[in-house]
Amino acid sequence: MSQTSLNLVAVSIFLVTLSSLAGPLFNLSPTVPAIATFSLLGLATLDSFGLQGKGGALVVDTLARISPQYRDRIVHHEAGHFLMARLLDIPVTGYALSAWEALKQKQPGQGGVSFADDELASELRQGALSAQLLDRYCTIWMAGIAAERLVYDNAEGGADDLSKLCTVLAPLGFSPAALEQKQRFCALQARTLLRENWTAYEALVQAMQRGDSVAECYAVIDVIRNC
Incomplete structure (x- = not known):
């Protein structure tokens, strides 16, 4: 249950x-x-x-979602994932900021940002996951927590992100200590990248609040980064 x-x-x-x-x-x-x-x-x-x-x-x-604070946390958390995926060249295929949007988009759970993870799945099946690709995805998964901590000084969401990270790392032979170290390292990486691209992050939050498409969100990020 x-x-x-x-x-x-x-x-x-x-x-x-x-x-x-x-x-x-x-x-x-x-x-x-x-x-x-x-x-x-x-x-x-x-x-x-x-x-x-x-x-x-x-x-x-x-x-x-009656609470404005809850809605704000959701969009700030998911914008962290979205921006990190864009920065690390992992295609975003969609996003949902509520369980209802997720249900309409046939996403599991309460929503979130969806990525094109074919390369990750292929390497996992072959048992030859590259360290570079692993770090990219782990950084993306930790970016929601990192974004919440930067904005609110703490993180209330992220349980699913940590679970996903553990699900991938445990079969690769990561010990609990090594897994925790990887979480901290990737969270720090995400935090650093978010700080370096803070203006783009804030603009992305506004775009996602408006319900902009993935392509429109990409444009918002790219315009600011190329200025």
Whole structure:
């Protein structure tokens, strides 16, 4: 069961407990929390076994996006990935800043920046991944966290990025210590590149907030870098 589905189950249990305590005080019929609990449990089951976590992610993301701070963090995080991919010559194929956009684009999870990773997949299948290509992708994956830390002094997102990095590095024989060292090195690389291209980064954030296409975002970055 996905973490989102587990969260829905936890909310259901909370509703049952709350209704048993507060129901008599407000003359609340036991039917109301029972229906709500049944609905949430049903959604959790459907989400886990039928939608591969997409339904719960959509609900959680939609509620979270009420907060302007949450929306700002998302776009700043994803702009870090986008700019880093452009700087390191990894083609961006699309981006989604919400679970709903991701669902429409048939992307997994709550969205993000999609890359053309054919070269990476090919080298992984052959078991001959070059150190240069590995560093490029690891730097791109760490760029979202690096961007958040530069803008907000901390990072709330990035769990999926770290998971992706671990998924690639662990089969290559990286020990936990070596994996952590690679994370720190690539995060530092991303931080340095972001600082060196900060004006382009800020312009890209605005372009992504407007919903510009990938080509339009490329143009924004390139114009500033070529000035």
